[in-house]
Amino acid sequence: RVNWACGKGGADCRKIQRNQPCYPPSTARDHASYAFDNSYQKFKHEGATCYFNAAALITDLDPSKIILL
Numbered sequence: 001r002v003n004w005a006c007g008k009g010g011a012d013c014r015k016i017q018r019n020q021p022c023y024p025p026s027t028a029r030d031h032a033s034y035a036f037d038n039s040y041q042k043f044k045h046e047g048a049t050c051y052f053n054a055a056a057l058i059t060d061l062d063p064s065k066i067i068l069l
Helices: 002-006 028-046
Strands: none
Touching: 002 028
16 A cells, blocks of 8 residues: 555655655554655645545544554
8 A cells, every 4th residue: 555655646755765764663554654644745735635545544543553354
């Protein structure tokens, strides 16, 4: 999903590459959060949403507490 956000999703993911300022913490969750937010911020003025075809969503829940089945 991060690959989608950094590719077709249009996010600028240079800062989450190794040895870059936003690389740590190096977790899929943190990198995905950065990538999807970056994509949304980049395209929200063009009517973008936070839906991302079910790959991401807005939540008030702490993602570290969510159990995926």
